[in-house]
Amino acid sequence: MCLAIPGKIVEIDGEEAVVDYDGIRKSANISLIDCNVGDYILVHVGFAIQVVDEESAHRTYSLFDEADRRLAEEEVVNDKQDAEKSEARDSVVEKDE
Amino acid sequence: MNEFIRKIKDVASSLPETKIMEVCGGHTHTIMKYGIHDILPDNIKLVAGPGCPVCVTAQKDIDNVVELARQGIGITTYGDMLHVPGTEMSLDDARSLGADIKMVLSAEEALRYPKHVFFGIGFETTTPMTAFLLKRGIRVYSTHKVMPPPMKFLVESDSAIRGFIDPGHVATITGIDIWNSLRVPQVICGFKPDQMVRSIYKLLELIRDDDPSVVNDYPEVVRPEGNVKAKALMSETLRPIDSEWRGLGVISDSGLDPVDKELDAKVVYSDLLKDVKSKENPACRCGEVIKGLIEPYECPLFATVCTPEKPQGACMVSRNEGACAIYYQFSERSKGA
Numbered sequence: 196m197c198l199a200i201p202g203k204i205v206e207i208d209g210e211e212a213v214v215d216y217d218g219i220r221k222s223a224n225i226s227l228i229d230c231n232v233g234d235y236i237l238v239h240v241g242f243a244i245q246v247v248d249e250e251s252a253h254r255t256y257s258l259f260d261e262a263d264r265r266l267a268e269e270e271v272v273n274d275k276q277d278a279e280k281s282e283a284r285d286s287v288v289e290k291d292e
Numbered sequence: 293m294n295e296f297i298r299k300i301k302d303v304a305s306s307l308p309e310t311k312i313m314e315v316c317g318g319h320t321h322t323i324m325k326y327g328i329h330d331i332l333p334d335n336i337k338l339v340a341g342p343g344c345p346v347c348v349t350a351q352k353d354i355d356n357v358v359e360l361a362r363q364g365i366g367i368t369t370y371g372d373m374l375h376v377p378g379t380e381m382s383l384d385d386a387r388s389l390g391a392d393i394k395m396v397l398s399a400e401e402a403l404r405y406p407k408h409v410f411f412g413i414g415f416e417t418t419t420p421m422t423a424f425l426l427k428r429g430i431r432v433y434s435t436h437k438v439m440p441p442p443m444k445f446l447v448e449s450d451s452a453i454r455g456f457i458d459p460g461h462v463a464t465i466t467g468i469d470i471w472n473s474l475r476v477p478q479v480i481c482g483f484k485p486d487q488m489v490r491s492i493y494k495l496l497e498l499i500r501d502d503d504p505s506v507v508n509d510y511p512e513v514v515r516p517e518g519n520v521k522a523k524a525l526m527s528e529t530l531r532p533i534d535s536e537w538r539g540l541g542v543i544s545d546s547g548l549d550p551v552d553k554e555l556d557a558k559v560v561y562s563d564l565l566k567d568v569k570s571k572e573n574p575a576c577r578c579g580e581v582i583k584g585l586i587e588p589y590e591c592p593l594f595a596t597v598c599t600p601e602k603p604q605g606a607c608m609v610s611r612n613e614g615a616c617a618i619y620y621q622f623s624e625r626s627k628g629a
């Protein structure tokens with residue numbers, strides 16, 4: 196729960212930024228830091244927690260070797276399945292009612 | 293990296309049997325994944341401490357939130373919390389029985405359910421996001437905990453621990469000062485295997501020199517002052533409380549509850565919670581794992597009855613941070629079990 200990953204800000208709209216993680220783009224809340232488009236940030240559960248320089252961001256990227264990448268992807272898939280399960284169950288419950 | 297492995301051997305040769313502890317589940321993950329135990333000399337014992345938020349959450353808190361859900365209060369929380377076994381059932385079980393429990397990947401998603409109670413969990417890395425929700429009027433059941441009080445508790449109860457590998461992303465928020473209060477050698481460490489090996493070396497040097505300093509070995513991310521905005525938001529919305537930790541008991545000023553009683557689910561729903569009875573599974577040795585007294589594979593249930601698919605205890609839930617779940621994934625011993 197304390198793992199954070201670095202990405203590059205490509206767009207800012209108020210408290211929300213579009214962040215590029217090595218090709219994958221997702222939004223993040225940036226209200227906890229001061230930052231600009233082009234900055235590299237560390238993101239944790241949807242929130243940027245620190246600005247990092249480009250070099251250390253790349254250093255952290257290299258953490259994600261192939262095996263790590265697969266593990267991270269599996270985790271996203273697992274989380275999604277959990278979420279889907281929850282939604283599927285919700286709809287079953289709703290039908291029951 | 294090889295250079296530091298050699299240096300570790302050198303320093304270790306002048307040390308007696310030395311126990312050091314990592315207190316971040318993310319570190320436990322890196323250590324097991326890259327087999328860092330295997331490169332340490334025999335006299336250096338690196339053990340996992342209370343660094344996994346899911347693991348240290350008290351049984352009572354799980355049971356309370358299950359009770360709220362069963363009484364018809366909607367709950368939002370992070371995925372791992374769903375699978376922690378409660379005395380009677382987990383949140384996931386309650387959900388199967390029809391309770392309204394929504395899993396969120398980010399605290400911001402909880403804003404979509406403004407009437408739900410957010411079950412907040414984690415150390416300082418995750419607490420600012422709950423503070424953000426409180427600021428927007430979301431009601432919270434908080435099990436948030438702070439470092440370093442449990443480390444102080446452990447040093448006082450187990451004098452064998454000579455130093456700590458400090459959690460890099462907790463320190464990103466807190467900054468460096470708070471760690472000084474421990475008066476024990478510590479190194480704030482990043483999450484790459486080469487960073488961990490370097491930090492272990494630096495920690496052993498501090499121990500050899502009997503130097504109770506805190507070295508920031510992750511300066512590219514950890515600023516001395518930490519994240520000032522996040523800290524301000526936390527102290528505005530949350531207040532310190534004595535908090536119960538699985539395995540460690542109640543530690544003073546080690547937890548956080550909402551300042552605003554109207555937003556504190558424990559206060560608002562105190563009537564619903566007053567008869568909740570909690571009992572820990574006596575066969576689960578998670579408490580001893582958290583204290584670094586036993587390794588996960590020393591628990592008789594490990595990998596036999598207790599697996600990440602069917603966790604019997606809190607330490608087997610989080611694949612990223614729970615010591616039992618991490619050992620299950622990476623340890624050769626578990627494969628033999």
Ligand code: SF4
Pocket residue numbers: 575576577578579581588591592593594595598599603604605606607608616
């Ligand atoms: S293996 Fe399971 S039952 Fe044993 S200590 Fe770990 S979580 Fe508890």
